[in-house]
Amino acid sequence: MVQQIINAIVPVAITAVVAVLVAVIKGVGDAAVSFIQKKKDAVVAKMGADTYNQHLSVARQMWGAVDEDFRITPTLEKTIQNKQAEFAKMIKKAIPGIADDEIGQLRQAVAGEVNKGREALTAETLVAKSGTAKDAQDTAARALQSAVEAVQAAQKVVGGTAQTPAGSKGAA
Numbered sequence: 001m002v003q004q005i006i007n008a009i010v011p012v013a014i015t016a017v018v019a020v021l022v023a024v025i026k027g028v029g030d031a032a033v034s035f036i037q038k039k040k041d042a043v044v045a046k047m048g049a050d051t052y053n054q055h056l057s058v059a060r061q062m063w064g065a066v067d068e069d070f071r072i073t074p075t076l077e078k079t080i081q082n083k084q085a086e087f088a089k090m091i092k093k094a095i096p097g098i099a100d101d102e103i104g105q106l107r108q109a110v111a112g113e114v115n116k117g118r119e120a121l122t123a124e125t126l127v128a129k130s131g132t133a134k135d136a137q138d139t140a141a142r143a144l145q146s147a148v149e150a151v152q153a154a155q156k157v158v159g160g161t162a163q164t165p166a167g168s169k170g171a172a
Helices: 002-069 076-094 100-114 123-161
Strands: none
Touching: 002 076, 002 100, 076 100
Protein backbone atom coordinates (compact mmCIF):
# COMPACT_ATOMS: atom_id res chain seq x y z
CA MET A 1 0.00 0.00 0.00
CA VAL A 2 2.76 2.49 0.90
CA GLN A 3 4.61 1.26 -2.13
CA GLN A 4 1.66 2.06 -4.35
CA ILE A 5 1.40 5.58 -2.89
CA ILE A 6 5.13 6.15 -3.40
CA ASN A 7 4.87 4.82 -6.97
CA ALA A 8 2.00 7.21 -7.65
CA ILE A 9 3.59 10.27 -5.98
CA VAL A 10 7.20 9.95 -7.26
CA PRO A 11 6.41 10.48 -10.98
CA VAL A 12 4.21 13.48 -10.12
CA ALA A 13 6.90 14.88 -7.78
CA ILE A 14 9.63 14.36 -10.41
CA THR A 15 7.47 16.06 -13.03
CA ALA A 16 6.85 19.00 -10.67
CA VAL A 17 10.56 19.30 -9.80
CA VAL A 18 11.50 19.17 -13.47
CA ALA A 19 8.86 21.83 -14.27
CA VAL A 20 10.22 24.09 -11.52
CA LEU A 21 13.81 23.55 -12.72
CA VAL A 22 12.78 24.34 -16.31
CA ALA A 23 11.08 27.55 -15.15
CA VAL A 24 14.13 28.55 -13.08
CA ILE A 25 16.54 27.74 -15.91
CA LYS A 26 14.37 29.67 -18.40
CA GLY A 27 14.28 32.71 -16.07
CA VAL A 28 18.05 32.60 -15.53
CA GLY A 29 18.61 32.10 -19.26
CA ASP A 30 16.37 35.05 -20.16
CA ALA A 31 18.15 37.23 -17.60
CA ALA A 32 21.54 36.15 -19.00
CA VAL A 33 20.44 36.91 -22.56
CA SER A 34 19.13 40.33 -21.49
CA PHE A 35 22.35 41.06 -19.60
CA ILE A 36 24.49 40.06 -22.59
CA GLN A 37 22.37 42.25 -24.90
CA LYS A 38 22.74 45.24 -22.57
CA LYS A 39 26.50 44.70 -22.39
CA LYS A 40 26.64 44.50 -26.18
CA ASP A 41 24.66 47.74 -26.50
CA ALA A 42 26.96 49.44 -23.97
CA VAL A 43 30.05 48.32 -25.90
CA VAL A 44 28.55 49.54 -29.18
CA ALA A 45 27.69 52.89 -27.56
CA LYS A 46 31.19 53.19 -26.12
CA MET A 47 32.69 52.39 -29.51
CA GLY A 48 30.51 55.14 -30.99
CA ALA A 49 31.59 57.58 -28.28
CA ASP A 50 35.24 56.60 -28.79
CA THR A 51 34.89 57.14 -32.53
CA TYR A 52 33.25 60.52 -31.92
CA ASN A 53 36.00 61.50 -29.47
CA GLN A 54 38.65 60.41 -31.96
CA HIS A 55 36.96 62.43 -34.71
CA LEU A 56 36.67 65.42 -32.36
CA SER A 57 40.38 65.19 -31.54
CA VAL A 58 41.28 65.12 -35.23
CA ALA A 59 38.89 68.02 -35.82
CA ARG A 60 40.62 70.08 -33.11
CA GLN A 61 43.98 69.50 -34.78
CA MET A 62 42.61 70.44 -38.19
CA TRP A 63 40.92 73.54 -36.73
CA GLY A 64 44.23 74.69 -35.30
CA ALA A 65 45.90 74.29 -38.67
CA VAL A 66 43.10 76.11 -40.51
CA ASP A 67 42.99 78.86 -37.88
CA GLU A 68 46.71 79.45 -38.30
CA ASP A 69 46.39 79.59 -42.10
CA PHE A 70 43.63 82.22 -41.95
CA ARG A 71 44.85 84.21 -38.97
CA ILE A 72 45.46 87.43 -40.90
CA THR A 73 42.97 88.16 -43.68
CA PRO A 74 41.39 91.26 -45.14
CA THR A 75 37.69 90.37 -45.00
CA LEU A 76 35.83 88.51 -42.31
CA GLU A 77 33.07 86.95 -44.42
CA LYS A 78 35.48 85.53 -47.00
CA THR A 79 37.66 84.23 -44.20
CA ILE A 80 34.81 82.33 -42.55
CA GLN A 81 33.78 80.67 -45.81
CA ASN A 82 37.35 79.78 -46.70
CA LYS A 83 38.02 78.42 -43.21
CA GLN A 84 34.95 76.19 -43.37
CA ALA A 85 35.92 74.87 -46.81
CA GLU A 86 39.52 74.24 -45.75
CA PHE A 87 38.38 72.56 -42.53
CA ALA A 88 36.04 70.25 -44.48
CA LYS A 89 38.83 69.39 -46.93
CA MET A 90 41.30 68.57 -44.17
CA ILE A 91 38.77 66.51 -42.17
CA LYS A 92 37.84 64.50 -45.28
CA LYS A 93 41.53 63.79 -45.81
CA ALA A 94 42.08 62.80 -42.15
CA ILE A 95 38.82 60.85 -41.72
CA PRO A 96 37.87 59.26 -45.05
CA GLY A 97 34.19 58.49 -45.50
CA ILE A 98 32.92 61.12 -43.05
CA ALA A 99 29.62 62.71 -44.04
CA ASP A 100 29.21 66.44 -44.63
CA ASP A 101 26.69 66.79 -41.82
CA GLU A 102 29.15 65.09 -39.43
CA ILE A 103 31.82 67.56 -40.55
CA GLY A 104 29.42 70.40 -39.78
CA GLN A 105 28.69 68.99 -36.34
CA LEU A 106 32.39 68.55 -35.59
CA ARG A 107 33.13 72.08 -36.83
CA GLN A 108 30.44 73.50 -34.56
CA ALA A 109 31.69 71.47 -31.58
CA VAL A 110 35.29 72.57 -32.06
CA ALA A 111 34.32 76.18 -32.77
CA GLY A 112 32.25 76.19 -29.60
CA GLU A 113 35.24 75.01 -27.57
CA VAL A 114 37.72 77.32 -29.26
CA ASN A 115 35.50 80.41 -29.11
CA LYS A 116 34.29 79.85 -25.55
CA GLY A 117 34.81 83.10 -23.67
CA ARG A 118 35.38 85.14 -26.82
CA GLU A 119 33.07 87.97 -27.77
CA ALA A 120 30.70 87.15 -30.61
CA LEU A 121 31.22 89.03 -33.85
CA THR A 122 27.93 90.82 -34.21
CA ALA A 123 27.17 94.00 -36.08
CA GLU A 124 27.23 95.91 -32.78
CA THR A 125 30.64 94.62 -31.73
CA LEU A 126 32.07 95.26 -35.19
CA VAL A 127 30.74 98.82 -35.11
CA ALA A 128 32.17 99.32 -31.63
CA LYS A 129 35.53 97.92 -32.69
CA SER A 130 35.57 100.01 -35.86
CA GLY A 131 34.65 103.06 -33.75
CA THR A 132 37.58 102.34 -31.46
CA ALA A 133 39.84 101.84 -34.45
CA LYS A 134 38.51 105.09 -35.97
CA ASP A 135 39.25 106.92 -32.71
CA ALA A 136 42.79 105.55 -32.71
CA GLN A 137 43.18 106.51 -36.37
CA ASP A 138 41.95 110.05 -35.65
CA THR A 139 44.33 110.38 -32.71
CA ALA A 140 47.22 109.19 -34.86
CA ALA A 141 46.25 111.66 -37.62
CA ARG A 142 46.15 114.54 -35.11
CA ALA A 143 49.55 113.52 -33.74
CA LEU A 144 50.97 113.36 -37.26
CA GLN A 145 49.48 116.79 -38.07
CA SER A 146 51.04 118.21 -34.89
CA ALA A 147 54.38 116.71 -35.85
CA VAL A 148 54.13 118.22 -39.34
CA GLU A 149 53.31 121.63 -37.86
CA ALA A 150 56.24 121.34 -35.46
CA VAL A 151 58.61 120.46 -38.31
CA GLN A 152 57.30 123.39 -40.38
CA ALA A 153 57.75 125.73 -37.43
CA ALA A 154 61.27 124.44 -36.92
CA GLN A 155 62.04 124.94 -40.60
CA LYS A 156 60.79 128.52 -40.38
CA VAL A 157 63.02 129.18 -37.41
CA VAL A 158 66.03 127.55 -39.04
CA GLY A 159 65.20 129.19 -42.37
CA GLY A 160 65.15 132.63 -40.74
CA THR A 161 68.59 132.29 -39.14
CA ALA A 162 70.42 130.10 -41.58
CA GLN A 163 70.92 130.15 -45.33
CA THR A 164 68.66 127.91 -47.36
CA PRO A 165 70.04 125.78 -50.16
CA ALA A 166 69.87 127.18 -53.66
CA GLY A 167 66.59 126.76 -55.42
CA SER A 168 64.53 126.27 -52.27
CA LYS A 169 61.98 128.63 -50.86
CA GLY A 170 62.62 130.31 -47.60
CA ALA A 171 63.80 133.51 -46.02
CA ALA A 172 67.33 134.52 -46.88
